[in-house]
Amino acid sequence: MEPAIVVEGFRKTYGDVVAVDGIDFIVAPGEVFGLLGPNGAGKTTTLECLEGLRFPTAGRLRVRGIDPAREPRRLRDVTGVQLQTSGLPETMRVDEAMRFFCAYHERAPRWDLLERFGLQERRRIEYGTLSTGQQRRLALALALVNDPPVVFLDEPTAGLDVATRAELHALVSELRERGVALVLATHDMAEAEKLADRVAILLAGRIVASGTPRALTAAASDLTRVSVRSELETLATRSTPYPGVSRQLRNDGYDVFFTDAIGPTVAAILRTLEEASDPLIDLRVERPSLEERFLELTSAGAAA
Numbered sequence: 001m002e003p004a005i006v007v008e009g010f011r012k013t014y015g016d017v018v019a020v021d022g023i024d025f026i027v028a029p030g031e032v033f034g035l036l037g038p039n040g041a042g043k044t045t046t047l048e049c050l051e052g053l054r055f056p057t058a059g060r061l062r063v064r065g066i067d068p069a070r071e072p073r074r075l076r077d078v079t080g081v082q083l084q085t086s087g088l089p090e091t092m093r094v095d096e097a098m099r100f101f102c103a104y105h106e107r108a109p110r111w112d113l114l115e116r117f118g119l120q121e122r123r124r125i126e127y128g129t130l131s132t133g134q135q136r137r138l139a140l141a142l143a144l145v146n147d148p149p150v151v152f153l154d155e156p157t158a159g160l161d162v163a164t165r166a167e168l169h170a171l172v173s174e175l176r177e178r179g180v181a182l183v184l185a186t187h188d189m190a191e192a193e194k195l196a197d198r199v200a201i202l203l204a205g206r207i208v209a210s211g212t213p214r215a216l217t218a219a220a221s222d223l224t225r226v227s228v229r230s231e232l233e234t235l236a237t238r239s240t241p242y243p244g245v246s247r248q249l250r251n252d253g254y255d256v257f258f259t260d261a262i263g264p265t266v267a268a269i270l271r272t273l274e275e276a277s278d279p280l281i282d283l284r285v286e287r288p289s290l291e292e293r294f295l296e297l298t299s300a301g302a303a304a
């Protein structure tokens, strides 16, 4: 299958500032690709070059076979862009924004999208008076007016409440199922872990790790954490070591075990509690998250 996006040896400098220092990735149709990184890592620069808003200093970019720098009109037909801030005038009404975007794409207004994004009732309201969640939903609706096969999302859920965030996540999954390729720039690791099929972690303009969120977290040196709270707190008194556990500590009323063998560790914990007639209050098993992997990589990068 033809990739939706190809990035090869991409580099972008602003004067002396190297924003992106030679990166490569491809995105397939129907794939959500997460571009992760701390502030200033080069995520927005990468998106903006793919969107044809800025020009690469070197390298090759293709979006559905189109060179964004050379064919902006063709690019416009195949891409949808939800920007970090929509750039809409505060006093522009929702229906005016819809007409404006559709005129830009030479289409009749897509009132169906306002309906679908729960904005039908708000169509006479000015952009500046919408809630943050409504503004974000409008930005996404406007990004989809041309039914684009490629969609760019820059921090799509920053500042949203839990319910609105979940709604947007459902929309992203729906687009992906329809075969849309999505590039998601974010520093929200939980979001990336949930939504992205593959991610690349950008640090100072370079990709320091890439792959599926699962593969990346599996590569983390952090072990699985088992946290246990019991009534009589007898776990630390066991004379033999817990199987698989390389580190054990007390934290906030919990005994915390770092293990590479969850099953035997948990079994031994339960056995110990039973033998001591110590009632279990809480037991949590936490795999290392993408966030921990990210912090590990970024702190290694910062130290280098």
Ligand code: ATP
Binding pocket: 014, 017, 018, 019, 020, 037, 038, 039, 040, 041, 042, 043, 044, 045, 046
């Ligand atoms: P954020 O999450 O804060 O948006 P980012 O990962 O998107 O960060 P970029 O905005 O792409 O990062 O910035 C990458 C680097 O390029 C930063 O050092 C930034 O200061 C620099 N930069 C971005 N735009 C310009 C510009 N127009 N002129 C000069 N330097 C710039």
